[in-house]
Amino acid sequence: MDATPQRAPRPLGLLAELTHRCPLGCPYCSNPLALEGRADELDTTTWARVFREAAALGVLQVHLSGGEPGARRDLTEITKAAHDAGLYTNLITSAVGITSETFGKLSDAGLDHVQISIQDSTPDSADHIAGYKGAYRRKEALAAEVIRHGIPLTVNAVMHRANIDHVGEMVALALELGAKRVEIAHVQYYGWALKNRAQLMPTRAQVERAVQTVEALRAKHHGQIVIDAVVPDYYARFPKACVGGWGRRSLNVTPSGKVLPCHAAESIPGLAFWNVREHSLADIWDNSPAFMAFRGTDWMQEPCRSCPKAKEDFGGCRCQAFALTGDARAADPVCHLSPHHALVGELAEQRMDAEYAYRR
Amino acid sequence: MSIAPDAKPKLPRGVRLTHNEAQGGWVLLAPERVFKADPTAAEIIKRCDGEVTFMQIVDDLVKTYNAPRERISADVAAMLTMLAEKQMMEL
Numbered sequence: 418m419d420a421t422p423q424r425a426p427r428p429l430g431l432l433a434e435l436t437h438r439c440p441l442g443c444p445y446c447s448n449p450l451a452l453e454g455r456a457d458e459l460d461t462t463t464w465a466r467v468f469r470e471a472a473a474l475g476v477l478q479v480h481l482s483g484g485e486p487g488a489r490r491d492l493t494e495i496t497k498a499a500h501d502a503g504l505y506t507n508l509i510t511s512a513v514g515i516t517s518e519t520f521g522k523l524s525d526a527g528l529d530h531v532q533i534s535i536q537d538s539t540p541d542s543a544d545h546i547a548g549y550k551g552a553y554r555r556k557e558a559l560a561a562e563v564i565r566h567g568i569p570l571t572v573n574a575v576m577h578r579a580n581i582d583h584v585g586e587m588v589a590l591a592l593e594l595g596a597k598r599v600e601i602a603h604v605q606y607y608g609w610a611l612k613n614r615a616q617l618m619p620t621r622a623q624v625e626r627a628v629q630t631v632e633a634l635r636a637k638h639h640g641q642i643v644i645d646a647v648v649p650d651y652y653a654r655f656p657k658a659c660v661g662g663w664g665r666r667s668l669n670v671t672p673s674g675k676v677l678p679c680h681a682a683e684s685i686p687g688l689a690f691w692n693v694r695e696h697s698l699a700d701i702w703d704n705s706p707a708f709m710a711f712r713g714t715d716w717m718q719e720p721c722r723s724c725p726k727a728k729e730d731f732g733g734c735r736c737q738a739f740a741l742t743g744d745a746r747a748a749d750p751v752c753h754l755s756p757h758h759a760l761v762g763e764l765a766e767q768r769m770d771a772e773y774a775y776r777r
Numbered sequence: 778m779s780i781a782p783d784a785k786p787k788l789p790r791g792v793r794l795t796h797n798e799a800q801g802g803w804v805l806l807a808p809e810r811v812f813k814a815d816p817t818a819a820e821i822i823k824r825c826d827g828e829v830t831f832m833q834i835v836d837d838l839v840k841t842y843n844a845p846r847e848r849i850s851a852d853v854a855a856m857l858t859m860l861a862e863k864q865m866m867e868l
Binding site: 427429472473474475477478503505507529530566567568569571597598645 | 789790791795796797798799800804806807808809811
């Protein structure tokens with residue numbers, strides 16, 4: 418008999434939410450309803466320790482995110498600490514709050530890659546969606562700075578009803594900005610975004626047109642820009658392998674040091690999250706109840722348990738399963754095999770043209 | 778694709794070779810991509826610093842491994858070409 422306990426897989430990526438503070442007010446913000454305040458944020462030294470522990474645990478890439486990471490005055494020191502730990506550093510930013518002077522320092526600190534979000538292809542609409550006048554121009558300016566430093570740039574475009582018809586223009590904008598990669602993401606309805614679901618939900622016809630546009634552009638720009646795109650959850654037949662499987666490939670550290678298997682995990686009641694202030698990252702990854710809760714496939718119920726795709730999509734998203742069915746162990750209702758699948762279609766039909774509830 | 782003897786291969790900005798014990802060795806990292814490098818690949822990539830020529834890299838590896846020159850040259854060229862196609866190497 419093999420007495421060695423089965424070792425958990427090693428994570429590859431760490432999402433470091435450096436702060437929840439953000440100048441933008443995006444209605445699709447997927448951060449939780451209750452944000453962590455500045456006073457509770459981890460200091461530079463603690464982040465440096467977390468990065469060293471992450472590298473020892475197997476993490477290769479760190480995504481410096483938020484909120485807006487540029488709101489941290491010690492962003493350069495944090496970036497350097499991640500670089501010194503041997504991690505590949507990716508800055509995920511709205512571009513607001515990162516001046517060319519700051520960016521020069523980040524580049525010197527060893528920044529490897531930058532991802533800038535864009536809200537739409539024209540300044541007025543983009544600024545309206547972000548709830549911040551002048552945001553679009555700042556994104557153009559930072560993108561130019563990234564390219565000037567020779568650092569690879571990814572543009573992230575979050576799609577919803579107001580901008581999905583401009584997907585072609587947004588890819589064109591990404592090319593103009595010099596990006597080598599563009600992510601066509603769709604709003605994920607967790608946290609704040611759930612408040613705005615009816616205002617943000619695209620129609621099925623819009624989604625189908627966007628999918629065709631993206632396919633045509635992929636062929637047209639092959640070799641120039643990589644277009645990563647997925648079908649939005651509410652119009653899919655199969656669920657996404659959320660975070661590549663719970664506690665399997667990545668982990669997320671909140672501004673105050675709580676370690677989550679995914680950034681929406683706190684929306685599931687009853688999960689106990691350990692904090693880097695009290696435990697090492699390896700201890701949390703291997704032993705914390707929140708990571709053990711849905712790791713592997715033992716927790717599954719039908720139709721997931723006997724499904725041939727159980728180890729491909731891991732039952733989809735636990736947060737979505739809870740949000741829509743009230744049971745975090747249920748199949749993600751995006752799956753056509755879920756007994757709750759019809760609900761997803763009904764929710765997608767609930768659209769309302771009203772002002773966004775901005776995140777303030 | 779053949780590689781010019783005086784080409785000076787170099788990792789582009791945003792692509793980095795790193796050693797990680799927990800992941801079992803050398804990995805080449807790029808935006809949203811991880812490429813596990815076996816020890817031979819790592820020995821080649823480590824020498825691509827933008828200073829040394831393709832010819833010198835081959836010479837060095839021939840000495841280190843005491844292996845036939847044609848084979849080393851072909852292996853290095855294949856490896857560098859593959860990486861260049863993925864935009865993970867500048868030639």
